[in-house]
Amino acid sequence: MSIMIEQGKKAKEASAAAALLTTTEKNELLRAMAGQLEQDIPVILSENEKDLQAGEENGISTALMDRLRLSETRIKGMAEGFRQVADLADPIGQKMESWTRPNDLHIQKVRVPLGVAGIIYEARPNVTADAAALCLKTGNAAFLRGSSSAYFSNAAIVASIHAALASRGISKNTVQLAQDTSREAASDLFTMNDCLDVLIPRGGAGLIQTVVQESSVPVLETGIGNCHVFIDESAEEDMAVRIAVNAKTDRPSVCNAAETILVQEDWAERYGKRLVEALHAEGVEIRGDDYIQSLHPDIKPASNQDWEEEFLDLTAAVKIVKNPEEAVTHIKQYGTGHSEAIITENTDHKQYFYDQLDAAVLYHNASTRFTDGFEFGFGAEIGVSTQKLHARGPMGLEALTSYKYLVDGSGQIKE
Known part of the structure; x- marks a missing residue:
């Protein structure tokens, strides 16, 4: 034996x-x-x-x-x-x-x-x-x-x-x-x-x-966590930057850390430079699309693999999207059903995000880092489930x- x-x-x-x-x-x-x-x-x-x-x-x-x-x-x-x-x-x-x-x-x-x-x-x-x-x-x-x-x-x-x-x-x-x-x-x-x-x-x-x-x-x-933060057009500037930085950098090695940040194009024109500078200040290596690359000389071009990567490190993929529909389409293609967040003051966009996405935890105006048994009031957790039978989430x-x-x-x- x-x-x-x-x-x-x-x-x-x-x-x-x-x-x-x-x-x-x-x-x-x-x-x-x-x-x-x-x-x-x-x-x-x-x-x-x-x-x-x-x-x-x-x-x-x-x-x-x-x-x-x-x-x-x-x-x-x-x-x-x-x-x-x-x-x-x-x-x-x-x-x-x-x-x-x-x-x-x-x-x-x-x-x-x-x-x-x-x-x-x-x-x-x-x-x-x-x-x-x-x-x-x-x-x-x-x-x-x-x-x-x-x-x-x-x-x-x-x-x-x-x-x-x-x-x-x-x-x-x-x-x-x-x-x-x-x-x-x-x-x-x-x-x-x-x-x-x-x-x-x-x-x-x-x-x-x-x-x-x-x-x-x-x-x-x-389940693994390829988690996203979507910054909508109406997102409050300070809140959006604070949440995106926290979701990526608070503890990047865990499954509820954000790996991709999706930014609505009009918001990016107004505040995108501040966002990437805030991430850089925390030591984040950014891999971005063409527009995001134009905001800072140190940003590397993102590959298709970057959109599906669980980096578990101080690396983030950042992408411009036109609207919530494009953000949801991207998340459906690359997300792992773990945790997804929308930062918005538009209640219709929040509800669209909630209705369209099927993940264990969806957030409005909060960091994905809260997907945790301790934070949910469970005292501890045995893990975060992304399956649907028996148990789901923390x-x-x-x-x-x-x-x-x-x-x-x-x-x-x-x-």
Whole structure:
């Protein structure tokens, strides 16, 4: 038996006990985990430094280094995520619907845990904490497979979680980190149907597509983000520049960062130069069409590939469009169904944008950076789904639940 299957079986066994934890027990555990995480900040940062040094030696990208890097602030943010999840309503046992049939059978539909959630992710130590918090609050066991590039960081976070579990007399198998980080071991996850109830990939397009195509375990798919900000003709100047710069530069390595900025041509004539200068001031490399190139000598020509690229870096594609219809056509062609924003004072244009586009999250006069479970009030997120079945958008507690029917009778039989 491989170590992955052995760990998976232990997670399956632990999930039965996790499902029976009361709301009070789960909330006390989450708060204990928050306190333990803060107590362990020096250890976690020391282990994170090992991963960062290895990352530099191996030449991993700037975007991945940003995702990998922890700080006292980021770890305290993880701890705050635990506390926020503890403060949220417990979905388990929640009555979703109830009705009585003409034969007096009373039927209830109630939320239940999924069982064991397998999460496979790249250089994102924060996922370790977020996944553990959401899985525990929903009575699930978490089987975590992080990348080798973040192993020391992930192991330190899980060790902290295990200390909190032990303090409450709960099996450490409820939250496990895969000990084998090889590609072969990752492939084992795809066929562990006896151990895993769902598999959730978090990472780049290559990882996500590999899991979707090769897994026989049901996949809760997260998606890549080629997100757009469309600045309409009526957009207020300061607001438009502020939002576009924030959406691109606040944290460019994440999936809700804007990759393409579409600018209505009349607005561009008035304020386009200010926009590109504001982006340049933040270190953004702009790839633009002919008009955008005329606004600044350092702007590079955009290729067709740039319109579909998820840069995950301080690079943006900028394009002139005539009207909302042209902007929507462009987004339909190149968008990934993640997050799209329109900056406008025209309510008809806003509604057209909302009606015409089918993305997980649509914004009016706000940055795409808010597509995040923490920002949506979910405490944390297990990922952002761009699919349409089961869950969509930032996935919080409800995404990690299923349901069952409870049918109460009084002796009825099928005639």
